Amino acid sequence: MDIYIAQYNAISRYSLHNGEIIEENITAEPEYETVLDPRSMRRLSKILKMGLYTSLLAIRNIKINGIICATSLGCTYDTYAFLNNLVERKENLLTPTPFIQSTHNTLAGTLGIITDNHGYNMTWSNRIFSFFDALEDAISRIMLKKGNTFLVTAADEMPENIASIIQLMPFSTTANLKGEGSSSFVLSNTYSPGSLQILSTEIMPISILDNHLSQLSSSTHIINTHPTYKCSPSPNHHDLIHTTRSMIDDAFGLCIACQYADFLKQDTDIAIEIICLSGDNENASVIQLKK
Amino acid sequence: MEDLIQELKEKLIAQLNLKHLTPESIDENEPLFGTGLGLDSIDALEIIVMMENDYGIKLDNQNEAREVFTSVHSIAEYIQKHRMHG
Amino acid sequence: MAKNRVVITGMGIYSPLGKGLVANHTSLYENRHGISNISILQTRLSDILPAGEIKCSNDELRAGTRFTSNYIPRSVLLSTFAIEEALDQAGLLTHKNIDLYYATTVGGIDISENLVESRLQGNEVDYAGFQYHDCGASSSLLGDYYGFTGRRYAISTACSSSANCIGKAAQDILTGKSMYALAGGADALCRFTLNGFNSLMILDKDLSNPMDNRRRGLNLGEAAAFLILESETNAIERGATILGYVSGYGNTNDSHHQTASSEIGIGAQLAMCAALKDAGLQPKDISYINAHGTGTINNDLSEGNAVQEVFEKVPPIASTKSYTGHTLAASGSVEAIFSVLSLQYNEVYPSLRFGEAIEGHRFASFSECYSTEVQHVLSNALGFGGNCSSLIFSKA
Numbered sequence: 193m194d195i196y197i198a199q200y201n202a203i204s205r206y207s208l209h210n211g212e213i214i215e216e217n218i219t220a221e222p223e224y225e226t227v228l229d230p231r232s233m234r235r236l237s238k239i240l241k242m243g244l245y246t247s248l249l250a251i252r253n254i255k256i257n258g259i260i261c262a263t264s265l266g267c268t269y270d271t272y273a274f275l276n277n278l279v280e281r282k283e284n285l286l287t288p289t290p291f292i293q294s295t296h297n298t299l300a301g302t303l304g305i306i307t308d309n310h311g312y313n314m315t316w317s318n319r320i321f322s323f324f325d326a327l328e329d330a331i332s333r334i335m336l337k338k339g340n341t342f343l344v345t346a347a348d349e350m351p352e353n354i355a356s357i358i359q360l361m362p363f364s365t366t367a368n369l370k371g372e373g374s375s376s377f378v379l380s381n382t383y384s385p386g387s388l389q390i391l392s393t394e395i396m397p398i399s400i401l402d403n404h405l406s407q408l409s410s411s412t413h414i415i416n417t418h419p420t421y422k423c424s425p426s427p428n429h430h431d432l433i434h435t436t437r438s439m440i441d442d443a444f445g446l447c448i449a450c451q452y453a454d455f456l457k458q459d460t461d462i463a464i465e466i467i468c469l470s471g472d473n474e475n476a477s478v479i480q481l482k483k
Numbered sequence: 484m485e486d487l488i489q490e491l492k493e494k495l496i497a498q499l500n501l502k503h504l505t506p507e508s509i510d511e512n513e514p515l516f517g518t519g520l521g522l523d524s525i526d527a528l529e530i531i532v533m534m535e536n537d538y539g540i541k542l543d544n545q546n547e548a549r550e551v552f553t554s555v556h557s558i559a560e561y562i563q564k565h566r567m568h569g
Numbered sequence: 570m571a572k573n574r575v576v577i578t579g580m581g582i583y584s585p586l587g588k589g590l591v592a593n594h595t596s597l598y599e600n601r602h603g604i605s606n607i608s609i610l611q612t613r614l615s616d617i618l619p620a621g622e623i624k625c626s627n628d629e630l631r632a633g634t635r636f637t638s639n640y641i642p643r644s645v646l647l648s649t650f651a652i653e654e655a656l657d658q659a660g661l662l663t664h665k666n667i668d669l670y671y672a673t674t675v676g677g678i679d680i681s682e683n684l685v686e687s688r689l690q691g692n693e694v695d696y697a698g699f700q701y702h703d704c705g706a707s708s709s710l711l712g713d714y715y716g717f718t719g720r721r722y723a724i725s726t727a728c729s730s731s732a733n734c735i736g737k738a739a740q741d742i743l744t745g746k747s748m749y750a751l752a753g754g755a756d757a758l759c760r761f762t763l764n765g766f767n768s769l770m771i772l773d774k775d776l777s778n779p780m781d782n783r784r785r786g787l788n789l790g791e792a793a794a795f796l797i798l799e800s801e802t803n804a805i806e807r808g809a810t811i812l813g814y815v816s817g818y819g820n821t822n823d824s825h826h827q828t829a830s831s832e833i834g835i836g837a838q839l840a841m842c843a844a845l846k847d848a849g850l851q852p853k854d855i856s857y858i859n860a861h862g863t864g865t866i867n868n869d870l871s872e873g874n875a876v877q878e879v880f881e882k883v884p885p886i887a888s889t890k891s892y893t894g895h896t897l898a899a900s901g902s903v904e905a906i907f908s909v910l911s912l913q914y915n916e917v918y919p920s921l922r923f924g925e926a927i928e929g930h931r932f933a934s935f936s937e938c939y940s941t942e943v944q945h946v947l948s949n950a951l952g953f954g955g956n957c958s959s960l961i962f963s964k965a
Contacts, residue, residue: 266703278761284613286764286765287532295954297727297954298827298954300956305824305825310823312822314733314737315724315725315726317703357688357699361700524829528768528769
C-alpha cells in the first residue's frame with residue numbers, strides 16, 4: 193500500500209522562494225480570523241491557534257479518519273499561567289481555563305470537537321521524535337486498514353518566560369528557543385496528482401548515517417533539520433538549522449520538502465527523491481520521499 | 484446598580500477574554516449562556532471564581548451558578564442582595 | 570494458521586494499594602482502599618482533599634534506585650519499581666532490546682512547580698532542575714536507566730494515556746514492529762493537578778463514590794504500572810508464563826467538550842464497540858467491566874449511558890478508582906493490571922462504598938469483591954480532550 197501526503201500547511205520560519213529555502217528569525221503569524229472563529233479564539237493560546245489554523249487548512253475538502261498530534265513541550269503558556277496563578281493566589285480560588293488547556297492533547301481534542309470527528313485521536317510527546325512518532329503512527333493506521341486518511345499536526349510554542357527559563361538552563365538540551373510554529377499534513381493511501389509519496393521512515397544510529405547517505409543517488413535531495421549533524425557539501429544537500437530551532441523542526445523540514453518537490457517538478461518529469469533528516473545526538477530519523 | 488452593571492460588564496470582558504466586545508455592546512438583560520453572549524460551562528467556572536475573589540460571594544457548584552448567571556442584570560441583583568446580607 | 574495474539578508476560582505496579590502485585594491484589598480482594606489525607610505532598614489543600622497518596626517521600630523512593638539527582642521526577646522514581654517487577658516476572662531483567670511505550674500527563678512538573686514558585690518569589694533557582702520537565706524526558710530517563718536499546722515512545726492523552734500505550738504496543742507486536750514492548754505509565758501527585766482539578770470543582774472532599782447516585786466528585790491518586798507484551802508465539806517459544814491476552818483495543822474521540830463527556834457518551838460507546846470488534850467478541854462475552862468511573866457527576870452518568878447502549882445485559886461493572894483514586898495517566902495501565910488479576914483469580918473488584926444506582930441507569934454497580942468465572946474483561950479510559958480508549962483482556 194502506498195502512502196501519500198495529500199495536503200499540507202505550515203506556520204513556520206522556513207519558506208521557499210524560487211527554489212531557495214529562506215529562514216526567518218521569527219515565525220510570522222497569519223491572520224487567524226480567516227480560518228478560526230473569532231468568538232472561540234478568545235481563550236486560545238498560540239500553540240492552539242497555530243495548530244488549529246494549519247490543521248483546518250490542511251484538511252480542507254478532505255474527510256479524515258483520525259487526528260494525530262505531536263508536541264515536544266505541550267501547552268507551555270497555559271501551564272505557566274496556571275502555575276503563576278497557583279503561586280500568586282497561594283492555592284486559593286484558581287481560574288480553571290489555563291489548567292483545562294494545559295494538557296498536551298488539548299490541540300487534538302479541540303480539533304476533534306471542531307471537525308466533529310469521533311475517529312482515532314492521539315498525541316505524541318517525545319522531544320525531538322514527537323513528530324516522527326506521530327507520522328509513523330498515521331502510516332501504521334493506514335497500513336493496518338484502520339482508515340484511509342489521517343491528519344498529522346506538529347505544534348510547539350515558546351512564550352518569553354519559557355524561553356528565558358531554557359536560556360538559563362546550564363547546558364544545552366534538545367529543547368531550544370523561538371522555533372515555534374505548526375505543521376500539518378494529511379496522509380492518504382490515495383494518489384492524487386501532485387502528491388508526494390512517503391517511501392519509508394527509519395530511525396538509525398548517527399554512527400551509520402554517513403554510510404547510509406553515501407549509498408543514495410547523488411541526485412537525491414536532503415532536507416536536514418538535525419540539530420548537529422551536517423551533510424556533505426552538495427547543491428542538493430540543505431542543512432536547515434540556524435541558531436533558532438525547535439524540537440519539531442523535522443515537521444517544518446517535511447513541509448519544505450513538499451514545497452521543494454513541487455518547485456523541482458515544474459521543470460522535469462523525472463522522479464524527485466528527497467530525504468528528510470532529524471534526530472538527536474544518538475539517533476537520526478530518516479524519512480524517504482518521492483514525487 | 485448602574486455602576487455595578489457597568490463594572491460587571493468590564494470584568495466579564497476582561498476575565499473571559501471577550502476582546503471582540505465592549506461594555507456598550509452587551510445588553511444587561513441579554514442571556515449570557517447558550518444564546519445571547521454564548522458563554523459555556525468553562526466561563527461559568529470563571530465567573531464563580533470572579534464572584535468569590537472580587538465580591539466575596541461563594542457559589543457551591545456550577546448548577547447554582549447557571550441559575551444565577553442568566554444575565555448581567557441578574558448577577559448584579561444577586562451581588563447586591565448578598566452584599567446586604569454579607 | 571491461527572492469528573497470532575498479543576500476550577502479557579509481566580506486570581509491575583506501585584500504587585496507593587501498595588508496592589507490587591501481591592500487595593495490590595490483597596487490597597483488592599480485601600476491599601481495602603488506599604485513599605487518605607495528603608501528608609507527603611506539601612499543599613494548602615492537604616487538609617481538605619483526600620487522595621490516593623503513596624506514603625513515601627521522594628528521598629525514600631530515590632534511595633531504592635540508582636538515581637542520585639533530586640530533580641528526577643517522582644513519577645519516574647515510582648516507575649522504576651513497577652518496571653523492575655514487570656521485567657522480572659517476564660524473565661527479561663537482563664534483556665535490552667525492549668521498546669518502551671511510556672505515558673504521563675505531568676512528567677516532571679512536580680519538580681518544576683517548586684522551581685517556578687522560587688522563580689516567581691524572586692528566590693535563587695537552580696535552572697538545571699527543569700531538564701526533566703517534559704514527557705519525553707521521563708521516557709528517556711527510564712530507557713537509559715535500564716539500558717533499553719529499542720524505541721522509546723511517550724504518549725500524552727490525559728487520562729487515557731497508558732491505555733493508549735498498551736493498545737499501540739499491542740498493535741506493534743501484531744505487525745512485528747516490536748518484539749518486546751514495555752507499556753504503561755505513571756503520574757505523581759502534585760500541586761498543579763490538585764489545584765487544577767479543584768478549580769474545575771470536581772474533587773470530592775470525602776472518599777469518592779464512583780458509579781453511585783450520591784457521587785460528588787473524584788479523589789486524585791498517584792501510581793506507576795507497566796505490562797510486558799509480546800507475541801504468543803514468542804512467549805511459548807521461550808517458555809514464558811502467559812498471564813493473559815490483550816485481545817481488543819479501541820481509540821475514539823467524544824468530540825464534545827474539552828473536560829466533559831457528551832451525555833450519551835458517544836466516544837465511549839464507539840471505543841467499546843471498536844474494542845469488541847477488534848477482539849472478535851460480542852458484548853455478552855464480557856464477564857466484567859472495569860469502568861473509568863472517576864466519581865464525577867458527568868463521567869459516571871455519561872459512561873454508564875454508553876455502557877447500557879452497547880450492552881443489552883450489562884455485566885458486573887465497577888470502578889476501582891474507589892480503591893486508588895484517579896491516577897491520571899497511569900490509570901489505564903493500573904486498571905489493565907487489575908483486569909488481568911481479575912482474569913487470573915476469577916474475581917471481580919467493586920466500587921467500594923457503592924450503595925445507590927445512578928438515576929437513569931438500568932444497572933447497578935456492587936460494593937464488595939466476589940468470585941465468579943471471568944473470561945474477558947473490558948477496561949475503559951476516558952480522558953480530557955475527549956480521548957476515549959477501551960481495552961479488552963482475555964484469560965490465558
